[in-house]
Amino acid sequence: xxGRAILASLDLVISTNVDELAEDAHYExxxxxxxxxxxxxxxxxxxxxxxDCAHAQSLLIAGLRRGLFSTQQRGGWPQEVWAVDGNGNAYxxxxxxxxxxxxxxxxxxxxDRFAGFxxxxxxxxA
Numbered sequence: 001x002x003g004r005a006i007l008a009s010l011d012l013v014i015s016t017n018v019d020e021l022a023e024d025a026h027y028e029x030x031x032x033x034x035x036x037x038x039x040x041x042x043x044x045x046x047x048x049x050x051x052d053c054a055h056a057q058s059l060l061i062a063g064l065r066r067g068l069f070s071t072q073q074r075g076g077w078p079q080e081v082w083a084v085d086g087n088g089n090a091y092x093x094x095x096x097x098x099x100x101x102x103x104x105x106x107x108x109x110x111x112d113r114f115a116g117f118x119x120x121x122x123x124x125x126a
Contacts, residue, residue: 005080005114006071007121013067021077021101022064027056028096030104045106056105059083060093066125068118074098082108084122090115 008016031037033047062083063069069078075098083091090112093105108115 007082007117008067008069008071008078010067010125012071013069013125016067018064018067022061025060025064025077025081025101025103027053027060027093028102028104029053029056030096030106033104033106045109047106051107055085056091056093059085059091060103060105063091063093066122068121068125077101081105082118082122084119088119090118090122092118 029037029047031039032041032044034040035042035046060081060083063081064078066083068082070080072079074095077095077098079095081093081103083093085091089110090108091105092108093103096102096104108118
């Protein structure tokens with residue numbers, strides 16, 4: 001697993017107002033992950049062309065509600081939130097603006113062991 005991100009314990013999830021976080025958090029697409037946008041960064045994971053903002057917003061909310069977020073907080077917001085879509089693909093959202101709960105997200109690499117861990121936890125924390 002990655003050293004930079006630690007999944008919140010169930011105790012932390014229980015003590016966090018996940019409903020409030022889920023209500024206020026919002027997804028905004030990052031141009032860094034979109035090759036048709038500027039300033040695209042080819043070193044970043046490319047977002048699927050069929051991935052839309054409404055779907056990303058629903059994954060962000062679902063990840064927060066299931067308690068799949070990091071222990072690291074910035075301005076009361078988890079730095080990372082993870083979710084899994086209906087096809088079993090894991091996604092990571094990164095906090096972009098801690099002042100208003102804005103996140104951007106991207107698919108995790110299938111070979112990433114942490115993606116496998118997130119997929120397992122998605123089922124455990126359902």
